[in-house]
Amino acid sequence: MTLIERLITIGMVILGTVATRLLPFLVFPADKPTPKYIQYLGKKLPSAALGLLVIYCFKDVRLFIGTHGIPELISVAMIIALHIWKRQMLISIAGGTIIYMLLVQFVFLPN
Amino acid sequence: MYRLMKFNEVLKLNEKTKAFKAAFPHTAPILAGFVFLGIAYGIYMNTAGFSAAYPIVMSATIFAGSMEFVAVNLLLGAFDPMRALALTLMVNARHLFYGISMLDKYKGTGSKKYYLIFGMCDESFSINCTTDIPMNVDKGWFMFFVTLLNHSYWVCGATIGGILGSVVQFNTKGLGFVMTALFVVIFLAQWMKENTHDSALLGLGVSLLCLILFGGRNFIIPAMIIILACLTLLKNPLEKAGTSVGP
Numbered sequence: 001m002t003l004i005e006r007l008i009t010i011g012m013v014i015l016g017t018v019a020t021r022l023l024p025f026l027v028f029p030a031d032k033p034t035p036k037y038i039q040y041l042g043k044k045l046p047s048a049a050l051g052l053l054v055i056y057c058f059k060d061v062r063l064f065i066g067t068h069g070i071p072e073l074i075s076v077a078m079i080i081a082l083h084i085w086k087r088q089m090l091i092s093i094a095g096g097t098i099i100y101m102l103l104v105q106f107v108f109l110p111n
Numbered sequence: 112m113y114r115l116m117k118f119n120e121v122l123k124l125n126e127k128t129k130a131f132k133a134a135f136p137h138t139a140p141i142l143a144g145f146v147f148l149g150i151a152y153g154i155y156m157n158t159a160g161f162s163a164a165y166p167i168v169m170s171a172t173i174f175a176g177s178m179e180f181v182a183v184n185l186l187l188g189a190f191d192p193m194r195a196l197a198l199t200l201m202v203n204a205r206h207l208f209y210g211i212s213m214l215d216k217y218k219g220t221g222s223k224k225y226y227l228i229f230g231m232c233d234e235s236f237s238i239n240c241t242t243d244i245p246m247n248v249d250k251g252w253f254m255f256f257v258t259l260l261n262h263s264y265w266v267c268g269a270t271i272g273g274i275l276g277s278v279v280q281f282n283t284k285g286l287g288f289v290m291t292a293l294f295v296v297i298f299l300a301q302w303m304k305e306n307t308h309d310s311a312l313l314g315l316g317v318s319l320l321c322l323i324l325f326g327g328r329n330f331i332i333p334a335m336i337i338i339l340a341c342l343t344l345l346k347n348p349l350e351k352a353g354t355s356v357g358p
Contacts (some may be wrong), residue, residue, distance in 0.1 A: 005190040010169060012192045013182045016151050017175045017197025017206075021231045024210030028220045039213050040346060041339075044310045046240050048338050049208040052331070053233055055229025056205070057291040059327035068181045077287065079295050085278045096292040101285035 071103035126315060130252035137242055138260040142235050143178075144289040144306060149268015151287070156273055159183050163273035170269035174232060174262055178202050179269075204332055209236040216240070220251035230258035232265075234290070237297045241304075309349055312342055 001009070008066070028034050061069040079096035086092070123212055149170060156166040161183075173179050178199055185195050201261045216239065227239075249250050304309055321334035342349070 001190050006186055007207050008192050009185055010173070010193040011193050013169075013178060013185070013199045014172050016196045017173055017178060017203050020200060020203040020206035021210060021228050024207060024214060025217070025224075025245060026226055028211075028214055030214075030224075033150040034214055038211060038214070038348075039344075040350065041342060042214050044342050044349065045208050045338075046212040046319075047301055047305065047308075047311035049205070049212055049312030050237060050241070050294070050301055050336055050340070051316075052205060052208070052318045052338070053237065053294050054291075054298050054333065055315065055318035055322055055334075056233075057294055057328070059322060063247065064142065071285075072288075072291075075292070076295055079292055080299065081297055083299050089300070090139065092296045092299075093289060093292040096295070097286065097289040100292075103357065104285040 020101060067104070067108040071100055071108050075100040113141035126249050129251055131248070131256045133245060133248045134253050134260065137238050138257055138264070139150070139246075140289055140293045141238075141261050142264050145264035146268040146271070147286045148290070149265050149270075150272035151268075152176070152276075153272020154276060155180065155270045155276070156183060156269075157276040159187060161186070161273075163270065166269040166273035167266065170266045173261075174230060174265060175203055176197065176232070176265070182252065187238060201332060204335060206231060206236075208335060208338075209233075209240075211235075212240055214249075216254070220254065223251050223255045227254055227258055230262050232261060235261050235292065237294060241297055241301050266292075268315050308340065309345075309347075314338060 028038055058072060060067070061072055063069050075096045078099045079092050082095045083089075083092040149166075151161070152170070153166040156169075157163070165186075166179075169182065171178055175180065181198065182195075185191075193251070193315045210228070213227075213236070215230070216297060217227055220227060227235075235254075238257050240251075242257075244250045244253045296313075298311070302308060305311065317337045318330065318334045321330040321337065323331070325333055
């Protein structure tokens with residue numbers, strides 16, 4: 001690819017990303033009343049979108065090969081337990097990440 | 112008049128400082144995650160044969176992590192701009208959900224709104240969508256600083272990685288899990304705040320089902336369509352359930 005072709009490719013990726021972020025705001029401008037149905041979605045979607053995002057994080061986990069997603073499962077269980085116990089975001093996040101790093105670096109070694 | 116203006120300026124400055132101080136702690140896990148992932152991205156670009164200018168410019172202008180990794184492959188392949196656009200729209204389609212969720216929250220944030228929309232990555236969305244911003248903190252500036260801090264962490268990481276190349280030697284394997292941990296905790300916190308868990312369960316269940324059925328590369332769009340269909344079909348019962356127990 002030439003430099004111009006590369007710049008055009010990067011430009012298309014920028015355009016696509018901005019489009020997905022901007023589209024709802026273009027379709028439903030702030031100065032006009034948002035349709036009732038969209039207001040309802042605006043209330044219900046955040047939790048559903050966060051659920052989608054959590055699953056999205058695990059999209060590359062393979063259940064039938066490698067570590068079978070066991071380190072991920074243990075670490076998520078740890079995060080949930082820590083969060084119910086302490087209710088401190090940073091403790092839950094740091095705890096879960098450290099457990100995961102220890103698991104993939106020392107316990108579940110690639111064979 | 113001069114003193115009054117000065118007073119107003121001080122107030123505005125205080126407003127920004129306050130918002131910055133309130134925003135920073137929420138972005139701390141992202142500082143760790145983005146700097147690490149950004150370094151990984153910069154190194155990846157470096158080993159693919161691109162100068163540091165590429166990860167720096169791309170991290171600043173695209174600001175969508177997973178898509179930037181995909182873009183490296185696009186740049187290495189044959190020139191096909193329409194395919195690049197189509198692929199980006201698919202990978203980033205989940206942002207449409209974020210936009211609809213934030214229509215109300217971004218109202219009244221003035222010209223900051225354009226930057227908030229540009230910088231609405233997964234992490235900024237989840238923080239801005241779920242945080243209860245203190246009454247005495249300006250919500251527009253709070254969301255602005257959350258977005259700006261996340262953006263700068265990502266660019267810093269990509270710059271370090273792009274310049275240092277493969278110099279980094281310590282064992283960071285698994286550190287990227289910090290982002291997963293962040294989303295799990297945000298999901299949990301949101302769960303604990305809610306009276307009803309219908310849409311949280313719907314998002315989790317439908318997405319998991321679609322991941323099993325369609326695989327990691329193709330599950331997002333069917334998941335979004337099914338979530339929208341379910342929410343539409345269940346509109347009346349869900350709205351009733353929401354009002355009877357709601358505050």
